[in-house]
Amino acid sequence: MMAYWLMKSEPYVYSWERLCREGRAPWDDVRNYQARNNMMAMQKGDEAFFYHSNEGRAIQGVMTIVKTHYPDPADATGKFVLVDVAPKMPLPRPVTLKEIKATPALADMALLRQSRLSVSPVSQAEWNYILKMAARAIAA
DNA sequence: GCCAACGTTGGC
């Protein structure tokens, strides 16, 4: 059963554009247990939105999980993990946090409910809805 | 095991 996720990165630390250039990357620096647990639940082939936090504040594109969790060599405690991601496609246009907040159908997204969680699940309905939003222009 | 102090995230 395929699952959907949302992963945040500050664009000046690691941007969507950079991931597209590099083609593939380990998702590192997660040091939060809930985010780690979500990463540990990821299966190869799952898809994730790439969200620019702080500056940008919008979903930029879709990634594919290409390698399931493995120990983070940078973590001396051995508690945290990495997954590898690859870009799948950019969204036709970014979908902003502001729009998501203004959309009743997305009010339960973990992105809004737990704003500090950097790796969160996305339901099938939320996923489809955001893709649809991205496919049309911003409503006036 | 409680909880105060502290640190971090991330929107504004």
Place this chain on the structure above:
DNA sequence: GCCAACGTTGGC
């Protein structure tokens, strides 16, 4: 730059 939310740490 500020600060609310919230996770972590450490003294007791």
